[in-house]
Amino acid sequence: MLLIECPYCGERDETEFSYAGEAHIARPLETEKLNDAEWADYLFMRKNPKGAHREQWLHAAGCRRYFNAERDTVNYKVKSTYKIGEQS
Amino acid sequence: MSKYSIFSLARNAMSYHQNWAAAWRSPEPKQQYDAIIIGGGGHGLATAYYMAKEHGMTNIAVLEKGWIGGGNTGRNTTIVRSNYLWDESAHLYEKSMKLWEGLSQDLNYNVMFSQRGVYNLGHTLQDMRDIQRRVNANRLNGIDGHVVSAQEIKAAIPHINIDQGCRYPILGASFQPRGGVARHDAVAWGFARGADRRGVDIIQNCEVTSILQENGMVTGVETSRGKIMAPKVGVVVAGHCSVLADMAGFRMPIESHPLQALVSEPIKPILDTVVMSNAVHGYVSQSDKGDLVIGAGIDSYNGYGQRGSFSGIEHTVSAIVELFPIFSRVRMNRQWGGIVDTAPDACPIIGNTPVKGLYFNCGWGTGGFKATPGSGWVFAHNVATGEPHELNRPFALDRFVTGHLIDEHGAAGVAH
């Protein structure tokens, strides 16, 4: 059971959050200019690393903010959490 | 090597079982093979088996980082069925079902495939529409199944709660009589023994650490036990497929999630079919040892930890007690997790990759055990011939580029 530090509210139980997948995937600015493969890359291709992972979470039952976390996908330890737009 | 039978069992009993041969050898890896299969789960072993059996390729190695069958094959809830919605998947899973039906005999290894039927319950009007749609499609695809009413369910499963006043009353179900369960470990062992008998080297404790390529063509792999060369490499590593893809230099549309399961203490037979529910979110069957085998959905986050969160267990167990209130005093014995490779459309990815000679078979996610023989069979064809079989062609990686996704979330629904 994860214990996640919301950068706004502090440490809270995992059940207050919902997971929102890989972080730092920017939406392409001019989507029309992408070919199908590049678009597929944005849509579907994921790093899915074994180890350090940067991901988004939503503090759904709390402040309703999305934020980023760096979490290890093997031992599940959250190394840091940081606000959207910030670097960890 | 002797065939397994009641007679060989009796004969060996006379010699106090001192003379059984190893089910598979434990050879040292050779430097060069015609093909390498990475991943000694059910799918990898089946691939090697069918490559040897159907395509005459015997100079093959299966490389397994741990012990064979120790991945999802060894930790799944063993539900087998083929009642998928879309034609592409229905045909693939039905191929697998047909192979299951003769598998013990083909392998000369009893995988205890038990066709006790599978119920997929519907709890809302939309559930029932979806069930109708799927069953109708199945029937036109030659796959058995019918829609049953709550009363028919009750008649077949006396202990289920069909009280219409409960939170999500059971309105009906789809029922596939040919569905059922199998002894998961035996599937890995049976394929391993079958492959080994045909000359395949099964090499355990051998982790692939990099994929060797020259000019966009695969040449072999680096492993924890040294370099092993081969012009063809099939990757069948389930939850680890992104890790292997990374070694090969491309990305996959896959996320690896923990999927948990649990068992009760062994009890006398009380449930002789398989019951699955999307809406209430849980499924249960009873193993031949007597434990209730229970599972539900994935944990939301990516994870390679083979464990998930307790909240998932809590929800799963309440779903089961909601469906079967009489199990309330039965006790949960053990829980565990696997690493499932989920694809955006809940369908597998089987076929060629950007690297020549390198083939991937993954994305089975929460429901690939049932596909083990079929997946191995088509992938053997793909690796051996270099071209996909008709059955796996729709499952190529490029569907994510064209947009031709095969959305089986409805049929896959609750993890299974």
Add this chain to the structure above:
Amino acid sequence: MSKNYRLAEGGRINREHTVNFQFNGKSYSGFAGDTLASALLANGVHMVGRSWKYHRPRGILSAGAEEPNAIFQLEKGKYTVPNARGTQVELYDNLDASSVNCWPSLDFDLMSINSKFARMMPAGFYYKTFMWPKSMWMKYEHFIRKASGLGESPRQNDPDRYEHAHAHCDLLVVGGGIAGLTAALAAGRAGARVMLVDEQAEFGGLTLNSHAQIEGKSASQWIEDTVAELQAMEEVTLLNRATAFGYHDYNFLTVNQRLTDHLPLSERKSGREKVWQIRAHQVVLATGAAERPLVFANNDRPGVMLASAVSTYVNRYAVKPGNRVVIFTNNDSAYQTALDCKAAGIEIAVVVDARAQSSSELANTVRSAGIEVLNGSAVVDTSGGKHVSSVKVMNLAADGKSVSGSVKNISCDLLAVSSGWSPVVHLSSQSGAKAIWNDDQAMFLPGTPTQAQVSVGAANGTLDLKNSLHQAALAGNAAAKACGFDSDMAAPSAEALASEAILPLWQVPSIHASGRGPKAFVDMQNDVGVADIQLAAREGFHSVEHVKRYTAMGFGTDQGKLGNINGMGVLAQTLGQSIAETGTTTYRPNYTPVSFGAIAGQNLGDELFDPVRKTAMHAWHEENGAEFENVGQWKRPWYYPRNGESLDEAVNRECLATRESVGILDASTLGKIEVVGRDAAKFLEMIYTNNWMKLEVGKARYGFMLGEDGMVMDDGVTVRIAENHFYMHTTTGGAAGVLAWMERWLQTEWPELEVFLTSVTDHWATAAVVGPNSRRVVSAVCDGIDFSADNFKFMDSRVGKIGDLECRVNRISFSGELAYEVNVPANYGRYMWEELMQAGAEYNITPYGTETMHVLRAEKGYVIVGQDTDGSVTVEDLGMSWALSKTKTDYIGKRSLNRPDTLRKDRKQLVGLVTEDPKTVIPEGAQLVDNPGAPMPVPMAGHVSSSYYSACCGHSIAMALVKGGHHRTGETVYAPLANDRVIKATITDTNFYDKEGAKANA
């Protein structure tokens, strides 16, 4: 009738309180404070069950959680519990226990014939046989299944309730033996928030048996005083009968507290069990150690018992487990058992010690008490039918690898065994610390912690009192300090006791050739013997995980607590490798099994399994006889049957009444989101597929939302309330998802946009007033609005009043009728509804539910996302490309619409269907084919997503997704049904009623 093995004095039982109970239909008595096991032993009952596979007689082996054999069915009927461990069942009045896995009776068990065929049933025999003939497998399996399992599931619903609790503490101590008590005391005195849990009824652990002294008083006095001191501390919580069964990430532990199982059935009430979910800053594991049995031929006979268990029965329960005992050990601790037995008047035949010599103080005390010790010896076999009557002893080589010399037969009725101790590293291992093998101590010790936890006392391999206390005090102090408390408690004093090294002995060498001779058991519950492990290794199952799965070692209700380490030792020996190389299997929750009911807690049943969301008018709907439909978590009126009407009858009536006069629908469940800010319109341009910049204030527009994959995700009408203020509707089921989705774009992708989103779903109650007379009804109720057709047009939004109450009225229609949606704050929802009903009375205003709503919208060809779409349908597929902006360069999902697959001409497209026979309604979910006679697999053209009988049209109508359907109008398709019926239908457009839209615009 039964013999009395109760000692005249001593023990921690309450002799004032006799407790009568039943076992296998016979009546017995014991005392309060007994366990079922101790009470049976006091009555001379050792044999309590049969083994799983061979149905061998089995007796009580231990006195705790590790028990593999003494498994009972407790009670009958609704209170029945399968697989209860008799060693942990507290005796209560009229307890009714019976043996499991034997038929017709424990003494005469038909299946014990399996024992005769044991040779045909080695490990993994299933996999080698039962394959021919193929058709017979399901029959074979039927019999295999019959033989499987231990106890019986209840057949009735559970009368008990279960509870949950969340808790937080500075320090959680698991295990209330002297080590746990000491750690808790140190932190507790420092003022920390401490929780101490122990699975037993009493705190004190193993030391409750002991004659040792702590701080100059008897151990039991010290325990009593310490517990009292802890109980008096405000921030300390002690939970007894509470098992920590799982250790998860982030120091999250689950504890199951049994609240009533120790009470007679008649006194039980309220919650039976409580599952605590505890987050602890620090954890001290003081879970003790479990003694290992020794492995030799026929080591499973009733009357063979762990030496420490013998001591426990004697000292704690004042029970003599036998009259004449042989003690067989490879380490010092069993010598204490010899002394305990002697003090209890049990005759000691001999102490058989595998070690060539033993000269510790304890061993010497035993010798000087006149007890014979045979060093360098081993018990190689036992005799006796259903109870041990004698043992065979031989000389054992110094390395433990062979036996020799003559066989001594020694008679006895009790064999106490000890193969050393295994620290209970389960929770520590679950926490992520991989147990480490220690050769000197011949045990797995807790590994390096990966979380804030530490093991102390016997759980840490510390088998002496003084050091246990010392470690525990240190750990308690350290934990308190880590939480910011000043703590420096000195360890309670006790005397050190030196002991001699253990001689690891994983199996007593057999006098028979490999695989022959009587079975020597490793895992008693699953009947795994030495020969099974050797066979597995021979067959190539070398990994300990393979051996586990091939032999079932450790799979039972005891999870191999006693057998696993011995099994690993045997495997290591067989493979010629060390135990460290062999390793353990994975430790996983649960430490001991936990009722499903306890894990589910209160979250069950019609009200609490999942939230039931109700609108402000819910009570009215109930009072007026509505049947409800689950839509997401909401309960929505489905239809309002009158005088026993069927669904169809009610719906036909509701439809006609609405189209002919006026109907009313509770539309409160639709998601409602306020979109506010300078960039609100700009934001909607990205979220919706159509244009929003130019929408006039006071006007509404219908829109589609796509996922980035281009598929329809949600739809709804959005009203522009002010220049920078929109009021959005989502589908009922989609509300939460849509809000999170939009927030995600705003917060993570376009933070520069000045837009705020607020959900107001719960704030507004909405009534849709629908039908030609709707204008009359709403204008009678709502003041301050000009309802005239010219001034309040279709898709207009107005603010008015109901009395003093402000209301918002939108002229939107999901039915093709003239219709108004009236919104008021939900506290007034019922008031508004009743006002409308009253005003509508003269027009026979008819409340209708979701079913009629579905029919009305289908008559107009309006789609329902999730019914007519399934995540693979585009707006174009729905034939609604008018809703796709041609001018916008981008919106969510737009790029995906140009992928090759979305451009395909043969995509499934939404069409209407009219059946040949107007009365026939095609079932929803029917598949459509062009040629019903085609051979299998029959190519499918599409499927029916919505289908109804339309009373207004006078014929059935349907919507279907058909391949290339937009170009197939007028063509025929067939719906082959499961009952072999085939329905013929013609493809039409999807608008079946009032094609020109005159009614909605009236």
Add this chain to the structure above:
Amino acid sequence: MPDLFQQHSPLVQIDFGELQDNAPTIEETPFLGYLNLRGKTSNMAFVAAVLKVLGVEPPTTANTMVESGDYRIYWLGPDEWLVITPTGQAGKVQSELNAELKDVFSSIVDNSSGLTLLKITGENATKLLNRDCPLDLHPWVFKPGQCAQTRFAKAGMTIAPLRDGSGFEIIIRRSFADYIGLWMQDACVEFE
């Protein structure tokens, strides 16, 4: 204002009157005014406007609340607050805020019918709430002046300790209120 008696609380179908002897007291305070206030505290105009209307700046410390006269302001997020007003005053406060914030990026949404408030007091209040709320409610950790959004069972809630230490107030959504009420009633069986 329309007649108050025309209002129905979301808990109209639940009676907390007769709970077990040792159960905490559960009382609804229905019909308070609730405004959802959004804005950027980096914008001085926003802060000033709030100060002017409510007499206090919106709290910027996470998980805290402030009181000002009849109003209470809960921190809900970095740019989000819940303003609680006495019954019937939400509309007035909303208009005042709207007037002051006309040209400031902000949003004031009336959610008065969307929420309701329960006071849970008595010795076992914490126990009852922790039956299925994962938050640490211990007075060392969660003090008067603090507040938090969290969950109770499968529903969300906003919770704050009462000033006098007698228990907590929780604010819950209308459509989940019945569920939470039933859950609590059921849980109270424990407190015989």
